[in-house]
Amino acid sequence: MVAEGSEPHRHTWIDAMRLFAGLSMVGLHVTADAQGQPFPDVSAAERTVPMLIRAVLYTARTELFLMISILLLVMALHRAPRSYACVIRQQARRLLVPFAFWTVFFACYGLLKAHALGYGADEWARLMTWQGWLGFFLLGDVKYHMHFIPTLFGLLLIYPLYRAAQRAPIFGLLVVVFLLMKQQLDREIFALFWGSEWLPYIVRLVKIATYSGYGFVAFAIYGLWQRSDRETLESWLGPVSLLATGLFVFKLLATRDVIETGRWDFVNPTAYWADYLMPVALLVGCLCLSHRRWPVWISRASKYAFGIYLCHPIFLDVAEIALHGSAFSPTMLITLEFIWTLPATVLFVWGLERTACLAWTVGLGPLPRLARVSPRQPI
Numbered sequence: 001m002v003a004e005g006s007e008p009h010r011h012t013w014i015d016a017m018r019l020f021a022g023l024s025m026v027g028l029h030v031t032a033d034a035q036g037q038p039f040p041d042v043s044a045a046e047r048t049v050p051m052l053i054r055a056v057l058y059t060a061r062t063e064l065f066l067m068i069s070i071l072l073l074v075m076a077l078h079r080a081p082r083s084y085a086c087v088i089r090q091q092a093r094r095l096l097v098p099f100a101f102w103t104v105f106f107a108c109y110g111l112l113k114a115h116a117l118g119y120g121a122d123e124w125a126r127l128m129t130w131q132g133w134l135g136f137f138l139l140g141d142v143k144y145h146m147h148f149i150p151t152l153f154g155l156l157l158i159y160p161l162y163r164a165a166q167r168a169p170i171f172g173l174l175v176v177v178f179l180l181m182k183q184q185l186d187r188e189i190f191a192l193f194w195g196s197e198w199l200p201y202i203v204r205l206v207k208i209a210t211y212s213g214y215g216f217v218a219f220a221i222y223g224l225w226q227r228s229d230r231e232t233l234e235s236w237l238g239p240v241s242l243l244a245t246g247l248f249v250f251k252l253l254a255t256r257d258v259i260e261t262g263r264w265d266f267v268n269p270t271a272y273w274a275d276y277l278m279p280v281a282l283l284v285g286c287l288c289l290s291h292r293r294w295p296v297w298i299s300r301a302s303k304y305a306f307g308i309y310l311c312h313p314i315f316l317d318v319a320e321i322a323l324h325g326s327a328f329s330p331t332m333l334i335t336l337e338f339i340w341t342l343p344a345t346v347l348f349v350w351g352l353e354r355t356a357c358l359a360w361t362v363g364l365g366p367l368p369r370l371a372r373v374s375p376r377q378p379i
Contacts, residue, residue, distance in 0.1 A: 172220025
């Protein structure tokens with residue numbers, strides 16, 4: 001433990017959210033079957049435990065990771081102001097270079113699971129087309145979790161707009177307006193462009209534009225943290241907790257429908273708002289506790305969160321291949337997958353950190369540089 005307000009660990013509340021988001025992503029992906037579905041081939045009773053666990057973990061969605069990343073950026077800019085061009089250049093190197101590495105890796109690695117589960121020919125066909133690779137690099141659809149990086153980079157391109165929320169945190173409420181726009185635009189876009197090969201790209205552009213609301217939230221949270229004392233922040237904890245509880249009740253009602261039908265419900269309006277606002281409630285709730293004492297180990301462990309997020313599908317795929325066709329119940333399946341995937345991923349990321357030539361792939365080391373050859377040295 002550290003003294004309250006000590007400078008080296010005063011950001012530990014953010015590290016706690018980052019670590020929670022990284023670990024939740026593992027549990028979130030484990031609580032679906034190998035096809036990403038809610039175990040449709042079993043009874044509703046057998047789906048109950050996995051879906052209830054998923055409802056809890058789904059509170060820390062990718063949107064939470066996005067806000068944390070933007071929040072860390074604004075803090076870095078406060079410590080060391082830089083020009084827009086410098087920031088974007090640095091973020092492009094830190095995000096897009098590892099993204100390119102993992103895109104190529106997962107494009108090849110995904111063939112193992114594809115062949116094991118019987119859709120190898122389709123996966124090979126996708127790898128053989130330029131359209132497939134265009135989607136890999138622009139959409140991040142090479143793997144279900146890779147969409148995070150291009151989406152984050154798109155949000156960072158417009159970060160100067162978010163500064164208004166740092167000066168006037170009321171602009172953080174724009175997230176509600178932008179989510180309402182997303183809800184309406186998605187309906188129109190899917191109706192107009194269904195069947196078009198450009199549909200995913202249009203949807204992604206709308207997603208980045210409307211997710212800018214989360215950028216305003218991140219800057220608003222930093223503005224509140226700068227100007228609010230402990231008593232003020234903690235006085236908000238009750239109302240924020242009440243809001244989070246109400247959102248979670250809506251999520252449980254939607255989860256009941258998934259348990260009964262064995263299908264994801266993408267059109268439930270209350271589930272929509274519960275899903276997309278819960279990450280905001282979590283981060284604001286953590287802000288309310290930001291002045292309390294936090295264990296020191298959280299900051300040390302949180303640096304692995306990004307690597308855990310990036311690498312866990314490597315080991316989850318292994319588990320799904322090994323357990324494919326088994327007679328285990330969904331609860332047993334997700335238990336076995338989780339107790340294998342999380343420790344294996346942590347050890348793998350820890351090993352990458354200690355491998356000088358690969359640590360950069362998970363954000364734990366400097367990016368590789370091309371060596372300059374002296375004119376006097378033979379090439």
